[in-house]
Amino acid sequence: MTRLNPKATTRAALLLMAGLCALSSSTRADEGMWTFDNPPIAQVRQRYGLTLTPEWMAHLQRASVHFGGGSGSFVSPNGLVLTNHHVARGCIERLSTAERDLDGQGFYARTHAEELRCPGTVLKVLMSSEDVTAKITAAAKDAADDAARAAARTAASAALESACERDTGLRCQTVALYGGAVVHLYRYKEWDDVRLVFAPPEQAANFGGDDDNFTFPRFAFDYAFARVYENGKPAASTGVLKLASKPLKEGDPVFVTGHPGSTDRLRPAVELQYERDVTVPQRLAIARAGQTLLKTYGQRSAEAFRQAQGPLASTENWLKAMTGEYLALKTPDVLARKVADEQALRQAWARLGTGGEDPWKLAEKAVESRRQRQAELAYMNLGWGGLLGSAGGLVELAQERERPLADRLPGFGDAALPQIERRLRSRFPVYPELVIEQMTLQFTQAQSNLGAGHPFVKALLGTDTPRAAAERLVRGTKLADPAVREALITGKLAAIQASTDPMIVLALTVSPMLRELSQYQRVNIGAPLQRAAEQIAAIRFQVLGTSVPPDATGTLRLSYGKVAGYRTEGATNPWKTTFGGLYARADAFDNAMPFTLSPPLVAARDKVDARWPLNHVSTNDIIGGNSGSPLVNAQGELVGLIFDGNIESLAGRYIYREEADRAVSVDAMAIVRSLETVFGAPALAAEVRGQR
Amino acid sequence: MTRLNPKATTRAALLLMAGLCALSSSTRADEGMWTFDNPPIAQVRQRYGLTLTPEWMAHLQRASVHFGGGSGSFVSPNGLVLTNHHVARGCIERLSTAERDLDGQGFYARTHAEELRCPGTVLKVLMSSEDVTAKITAAAKDAADDAARAAARTAASAALESACERDTGLRCQTVALYGGAVVHLYRYKEWDDVRLVFAPPEQAANFGGDDDNFTFPRFAFDYAFARVYENGKPAASTGVLKLASKPLKEGDPVFVTGHPGSTDRLRPAVELQYERDVTVPQRLAIARAGQTLLKTYGQRSAEAFRQAQGPLASTENWLKAMTGEYLALKTPDVLARKVADEQALRQAWARLGTGGEDPWKLAEKAVESRRQRQAELAYMNLGWGGLLGSAGGLVELAQERERPLADRLPGFGDAALPQIERRLRSRFPVYPELVIEQMTLQFTQAQSNLGAGHPFVKALLGTDTPRAAAERLVRGTKLADPAVREALITGKLAAIQASTDPMIVLALTVSPMLRELSQYQRVNIGAPLQRAAEQIAAIRFQVLGTSVPPDATGTLRLSYGKVAGYRTEGATNPWKTTFGGLYARADAFDNAMPFTLSPPLVAARDKVDARWPLNHVSTNDIIGGNSGSPLVNAQGELVGLIFDGNIESLAGRYIYREEADRAVSVDAMAIVRSLETVFGAPALAAEVRGQR
Incomplete structure (x- = not known):
């Protein structure tokens, strides 16, 4: 029998209670992106008096589509998928040429025969999932150190995925939830024949451009339609969302299903502090330089302007989002609330007395490891996408596939290889002059941040200036030709090693350096942070169970909320x-860009009803990746299409605030009505209305 | 021959130059509310390539009308005055009854005979002005101390005003500019027969209510028309603004003439710091308590709601403005820029070596004097307006008029007495239950802030509670009856001393205390601050001349600027x-209050052109008192009617920021078109168009 100091006990108990309150305060309000195996049944019942039945959940799950980096939904039995214009934009741009500008003019396939296949686009639907935490944990339990542990987990995951794909014929993927403390195996039905059906002109989809991005009130027809095919015919949808029979009202409960990319709500404060002080400012500086480059390049000619528009829109979209996040991180109360939550949890942990390694100290050590190689982690890469990125990808694929499974880099399991090949095969437009500018910038940044003497920089430049090196590489490479890439994929490592393509030669030269850095990142940063996250998540589980949803992981989630206007400093915003x-709004700006009306909207002005709802806002907790998500009512019927969040919601990576954060949707009826009245696509509208 | 340390000279010269730059930086951009004797000719020429001729200035001056606490302009030769609905609202409310709600329903006099005289409303036009600084200074030059000096100046001003009125038949007023360093004598033509011609329904004038107040985009028909009469007939206007012949465009130069009330751009930083830390928070707390009271009272009945609406609108308007100012004062860079300006000026003063008392130390001492009696200065008063305020006014008038001119309180010169009488005579609605609530609050605040033992509180309450005292006073007084007030005005001090009206008795009891406090304020705070301001202004003159306009003084000013949209954090606003x-906007809020369309606007929806401009914004530097000001183009033609500023412009009391601050106007053509198409007043529109 132990003796406790009663006073000390009381104080500790109070601290624990205080901790519980602080921690669970984050689950009040309409917060959370919930997995479908752990839906917020109690919360929705308490707040909205609605019961989420298994049938209702299954219906939504089967109708929800993963669409590249975004989301979508089936809206007819014949494989018709609704998503955002900006989600389908990669496809729209790849199908566009200087002569046929689908982005600027819009596109409508009046018949199935006119539907255009999107190069490289793959859609998938989550069919089922399974908790495999025990299997993953068992596989790693005898590992000697973090590296061995991570490798064992990777191998176990890859083995589970391969077995699953073999057994089910579905695409299988393990998903680490709660920082890896819980691992699920997700099984997807996948379609790689995806065809563009309809896109409005970009100026209608993106009215207001970067000026209106992340704002509300908003006036955007940001939608597009695609269709999945099997064996050259429209595929049967796994589920279908019907158009709502009643118009939406303010206060109506609404739900969002989709694939939010990532949030950092459960991460240790030390990571967020490091993001705020180092990583985010660095990324912002890099992106701003890229933005300036694209703007300057676009001034060369009309064609250069067209080439730059797509990447510029992406860059500015990312910049506005990241700037919002950065402002959120710098808002004193955001990090203060994080720190308070964390202190409460640490006290709860101390109170539990379970001992073991301190996960927060572990996280501090990992952050210190990141700090030591920060410049290399930021500037040692071959660029994402584009020619040199392809070269790097081809070399990496060839090298990794030769290694035993346990030695491979994460993401190179056997199951993942076909997808990587597909990505490397996909066609993309190459504008050599633009690529030279971008590589010159990238090389210059590497040179000035890593130093001219760094082996990576020496390999990049040789004795050239950054511009001369970029010109030499771009003029010399043949990788823009898909056949060349195909030969390097099928020829495997031998073909790569025999290649004289200057970009392949460069990628081979720097490959060991990049692999060493990747290993360092994994062993000294990723793995310890993951172990810290697991331990923190374990403590959370002991305190709160699954009443707090896991951070977003790019996989299917459900969020609940209601349609509601909001107030900001000095402004009252409608719903x-x-x-x-x-x-x-177009009139108020004298129809000047970016508030110019698209020609079909000018022509339809007297045909539309000024009172028709166009966009609306709701309290649903969403983040990047939710673009294209359906917004559904209590009956599970389609009422809207998520396409943005307000500026306040950019703090959502770290914190959700019901009074301020809003998801922005295109009204579902606005889609149908504009197809009928503005964009001349009544047959497509009829398909969405369920009339054909 | 003196010997100067060359190094020290150089440094001092550099400091002086730095000072000049810092000081004159405040005159870049579209800043300034300029007197008509010192118009910004060089600035307007430099920025807009326009020359302000004496004829152009005179034309604007004669057409610009002082309208109560606001502004207006003549827009027809027959005495027709355009102002804001919210400027004319005092008149509209006084003419309203429970049966005839001119505020809610609107008003239109189809004939001169139907025009309704506004009780107590006086309009005036500045006819000429004269610099009398030398005369005022000479009169006070032998004064022994601040009090004597202030008294001598007051007496000299009053004598000048009286002589002027006798000689010219005009209304004369001395105006202290640059903190009193410059004094002008202003001569006004005045009309005390002012009749209401037109007012739209309040919900059209004030669409969006407090939610949209101080915001943009904005959608308000905030205009009203009155007419001045002489000898029972419409008077001839002293000047007329013609409706612009061309529509306004973004970027057009525009000018505002009007009567901005007060700014604090030249005041010592120590005063602003005190405002920020003490005065403003205190005033905000008092006003918020008043707002709560009015809201609670308005819930009693429909009639109580109607009674509370007017004062509530005023209170909320004031609160939003004061909150904006408070936020501005708390913005670090605002006070920091003030302090930097001041340090530069102090250095320039030290460099000049003229010696004498340090005006900034004088200001510090005055602020300290204010601090010592802060509670009394805030809570020792009989309320502004209302019954007890009338009692205080009647007693004060009777007492002051018996004293020799030099002993009187400021504002009680012979020339001012008729106006004070007129104000005390004017009819106002008395709602006893509301007055009891307001007095209870006021007495409670006095009791808790001054203490129950304070002689003023004892006089107010006797042995009663605040509520009992308020009930006793309101139930017992007869001052709501204009005849009773008339008898007390004409009966002078004898009638006052003989009165048994409980409010008069109370006002007589506290009169010595209030007078002592008023003297303290004048001698220990007002006079030294004025002397400090004069000295600071003198230093400014030596450095900058009149290139910096004086702070606003409620008298006629000109500001220049251009029509321009603007960006805020996250939003692009049109012009x-x-x-x-x-x-x-009404549709977006489902026509709910305060975004409900007024019935005439509902009825006219299909008759108006959706493209007609309604409100617009310009960079003109304005502040409270500019409400009702005409906005004119380079030809001096009417293009708009100032009615508000954006939320950013609330910092304008202390600082002007061209990138952020905007004046908000009703478009002139929107006035004419809405008269014709919405409000059924085509004849009035024709008069404004110059067609009748």
Whole structure:
């Protein structure tokens, strides 16, 4: 029998209670992106008096589509998928040429025969999932150190995925939830024949451009339709969302299903502090330099302007989001609330007395490891996408596939290889002059941040200036030709090693350096952070169970909320906008860009009803990756299409605030009505209405 | 021959130059509310390539009308005055009854005979002005101390005003500019027969209510028309603004003439710091308590709601403005820029070596004197307006008029007495239950802030509670009856001393205390601050001349600028809004209050053109008191009617920021078109168009 100091006990108990309150305070309000195996049944019942039945959940799950980096939903039995214009934009741009500008002019396939296949686009639907935590944990339990542990987990995951794919014929993927403390195996039905059906002109989809991005009131027709095919015919949808029979009202409960990319709500404060002080400012500086480059390049000619528009829109979209996140990180109360939550959890941990390694100290050590090689982690890469990125990808694929499974880099399991090949095969437009500018910038940044003497920089430049090196590489490479890439894929490592393509030669030269850095990142940063996250998650589980949803992981989630306007400093915002509001905003700017009306909208002005709702806002907790998500009502019927969040919601990576954060949707009826009245696509509208 | 340390000279010269730059930086951009004797000719020429001729200035001056606490302009030769609905609202409310709600329903006099005289309203036009600084200074030059000096100046001002009125038949007023360093004598033509011609329904004038107040985009028909009469007939206007012949465009230079009330751009930083830390928070707390009271009272009945609406609108308007100012004062860079300006000026003063008392130390001492009696200065008063305020006014008038001119309180010169009488005679609605609530609050605040033992509190309450005292006073007084007040005015001090009206008795009891406090304020705070301001202004003159305009003084000023949209954190705002935008905003809120369309606007929806401009924004530097000011183009033609500033411009009391601050106007054509198409007043529109 132990003796406790009663006073000390009381204080500790109070601290623990205080901790519980602080921790669970984050689950009040309409917060959370919930997995489908752990839906927020109690919360929705308490807040909205609704019961989420298994049938209702299954219906939504089967109708929800993963669409590249975004989301979508089936809206007819014949494989018709609704998503955002900006989600389908990669496809739209790849199908566009200087002569046929699908982005600027829009596109409508009046028949199935006219539907255009999107190069490299793959859609998938989550069919089922299974908790494999015990299997993964068992596989890693005898590992001697972090590296061995991570490798064992990777191998176990890859083995589970391969077995699953062999057994089910589905695409299988393990998903680490709660920082890896829970691992699920997700099984997807996948379609790689995806065809563009409809896209409005970009100026209608993106009215207001970067000026209106992340704002509300908003007036955007940001939607597009694609269709999945099997064996050259429209595929049967795994589930279908019906158009709502009643119009939406303010206060209506609404739900979002989709694939939010990532949040950092459960990460240790030390990581967020490091992001705030180092990583985010660095990324912002890199992106701003890229933005300036694209703007300057676009001034060369009309064609250069067209080439730069797509990447510029992506860059500015990312910059506005990241700037919002950065402002959120710098808001004193955001990090203060994080730190308070964390202190409460640490006290709860101390109170539990389970001992073991301190996960927060572990995280501090990992952050210190990151700090030591920060410049290399930021500037030692071959660029994402584009020619040199392809070269790096081809070399990496060839090298990794030769290694035993346990030695491979993460993401190179056997199951993943076909997808990587597909990505490397996909066609993309190459504008050599633009690529030279971008590589010159990238090389210059590497040179000035790593130093001219760094082996990576020496390999990049040789004795050239950054511009001369970029010109030499771009003029010399043949990788823009898909056949050349195909030969390097099928020829495997031998073909790579025999290649004289200057970009392949460079990628081979720097490959050991990049692999060493990747290993360092994994062993000294990723793995310890993952172990810290697991331990923190374990402590959380002991305190709160699964009442807090896991951080977003790019996989299917459900969020609940209601349609509601909001107030900001000095402004009262409505819950919706109207077609009349769109014309008024264009008029207010004298129809100047980016508030110019697209020609079909000019022509339809007298045909539309000014009172028709166009966009609306709701309290649903969403983040990047939710673009294209369906917004559904209590009956599970389609009422809207998520396409953005307000500026306040950019703090959502770290914290959710119901009073301020809003998800922005295109009204579902606005889609159907504009197809009928503005964009001349009544047959497509009829398909969405369930009339054909 | 003196010997100077060359190094020291150089440094001092550099400091002086730095000072000049810092000081004159405040005159870049579209800054300044300029007197008509010192117009910004060089600035307007440099920025807009326009020359302000004496004829152009005179034309504007004669057409610009002082309208109560606001502004207005003549827009027809027959005495027709355009101002804001919210400027004319005092008149509109005084003419309203429970049966005839001119505020809610609007008003239109189809004939001169139907025009309704506004009780107590006086309009005036500045006819000429004269610099009398030398005369005032000479009169005070032998004064022994601050009090004597202030008294001598007051007496000299009053004598000048009286002589002027006798000689010219005009209304004369001395105006202290640059903190009193410059004094001008202003001569006004005045009309005390002012009749209401037109007012739209309040919900059209004030669409969006407090939610949209101080914001943009904006959709308000905030205009009203009155007419001045002489000898029972419409008077001839002293000048007329013609409606612009061309529509306004973004970027057009525009000018505002009007009567900005007060700014604090030249005040010592120590005063602003005190405002920020003490005065403003205190005033905000008092006003918020008043706001709560009015809201609670308005819930009693429909009639109580109607009674509370007017004062509530005023209170909320004031609160939003003061909150904006408070936020501005708390913005680190605002006070920091003030302090930097001041340090530069102090250095320039030290460099000049003129010696004498340090005006900044004098200001510090005055602020300390204020601090010592802060609670009394805030809570020792009989309330502004209302019954007890009338009692205080009647007693004060009777007492002051018996004293020799030199002993009187400021503002009680012979020339001022008729105006004070007129104000005390004017009819105002008395709602006893509301007055009891307001007095209870006021007495409670006095009791808790001054203490129950304070002689003023004892006089107010006797042995009663605040509520009992308020009930006793309100139930017992007869001052709501204009005849009773008339008898007390004409009966002078004897009638006052003989009165048994409980409010008069109370006002007589506290009169010595209030007078002592008023003297303390004048001698220990007002006079030294004025002397400090004069000295600071003198230093400024030596450094900058009149290149910096004086702070606003409620007298006629000109500001220049251009029509321009603006960006805020996260939003791009257009330069104008349209009729279509109004309907869209009402639709977006499902026509709920305060975004409900007034019935005439509902009825006219299909008759108006959605593209017609409604409100617009310009960079003109304005502040409270500019409400009702005309906005004119380079030809001096009417293009708009100032009615508000954006939320950013609330910092304008202390600082002007061209990138952020905007004046908000009703478009001139929107006035004419809405008279014709919405409000059924085509004849009035024709008069404004110069067609009758």
